[in-house]
Amino acid sequence: MIEISTGQVKYRIKAAYPNLREKEKTVADYILENPEEIIHSTISQVADNIKVADATVFRFCKKIGFKGYQAMKIALASEHVTGMQNIHEMIQEDDDEKQISEKVFKSNIRTLEETLEVLNLDAIKEAIDLILKANKVEFYGNGGSGIIAADAHHKFMRIGIQSAAYSDSHLQLMSVSQLTENDVAVLISHTGANRDILDALEVAKENNVKTIGITSLAKSPLSQSVDIPLYTVSDETEYRSEALASRLAQLSIIDAIYVNVSIARKTEMTSALEKMRKAISTKRI
Numbered sequence: 001m002i003e004i005s006t007g008q009v010k011y012r013i014k015a016a017y018p019n020l021r022e023k024e025k026t027v028a029d030y031i032l033e034n035p036e037e038i039i040h041s042t043i044s045q046v047a048d049n050i051k052v053a054d055a056t057v058f059r060f061c062k063k064i065g066f067k068g069y070q071a072m073k074i075a076l077a078s079e080h081v082t083g084m085q086n087i088h089e090m091i092q093e094d095d096d097e098k099q100i101s102e103k104v105f106k107s108n109i110r111t112l113e114e115t116l117e118v119l120n121l122d123a124i125k126e127a128i129d130l131i132l133k134a135n136k137v138e139f140y141g142n143g144g145s146g147i148i149a150a151d152a153h154h155k156f157m158r159i160g161i162q163s164a165a166y167s168d169s170h171l172q173l174m175s176v177s178q179l180t181e182n183d184v185a186v187l188i189s190h191t192g193a194n195r196d197i198l199d200a201l202e203v204a205k206e207n208n209v210k211t212i213g214i215t216s217l218a219k220s221p222l223s224q225s226v227d228i229p230l231y232t233v234s235d236e237t238e239y240r241s242e243a244l245a246s247r248l249a250q251l252s253i254i255d256a257i258y259v260n261v262s263i264a265r266k267t268e269m270t271s272a273l274e275k276m277r278k279a280i281s282t283k284r285i
Helices: 009-019 022-033 035-039 043-050 054-063 069-089 097-118 121-133 144-158 169-176 195-206 221-225 242-264 266-283
Strands: 137-141 163-166 184-188 210-216 228-232
Touching: 009 022, 009 069, 009 097, 022 035, 022 043, 022 054, 035 069, 043 054, 054 069, 097 228, 097 242, 121 210, 121 228, 121 242, 137 144, 137 169, 137 195, 144 163, 144 184, 144 242, 144 266, 163 169, 169 195, 184 195, 195 210, 195 221, 210 221, 210 242, 221 228, 228 242, 242 266
Parallel strands: 137 163, 137 184, 184 210, 210 228
Antiparallel strands: none
């Protein structure tokens, strides 16, 4: 894992959390709940407070990408300062249009940067390989995630991939029931706990359909059940929900997979684009 010099500690912890041992989860919980105390504590003090060995704390720090406790503590201190700055960047009722716009843009940029930090490139490669081998790729999402699914379908259709997108729960179940082990279902849910999406996932698994999930870092039924989980990171503010911010990260993950697939299918992509451009040229004045 790449060494992190500053920031992103809490996101690395959340990303690694499902794979931690019980004692390591105790360390993770303590750090997330007491970041200021960690900054001013030695490794021995932390170990004593949560009744684990110094080696457990050290091993945890290595597991989330640091050379040791001191490196993690320095990064956490930097993140804490940045967090305080972010609090002051939150939108205020007396902000003007320019200030609000700048803060929204900065928040969007931060969402993309933080998602990139926790992006599992091995999982991205596995997702690309699955789509390249699939007979058909279908995208499922409800509400805002349904819009992301439709955008994904639009992209992959343009390069000759047999695809579809469904946001209606009944159509999701009807369609996924017809997929086979040679197909891929991409399920999009910020919470990872959307009942309709989980129902579609259950049917997909019954048919041995390969599954990719795009969801938040939080441990969820979706992230634990799909073949390949891909994670987004976003923060919630008074005027902007976490799910709203995550859309950009979801779109970026789709884009990253799409571009990789396009490059791998350059000949087929060129042919498909030429046919599509010819077909829609009649719609232009």
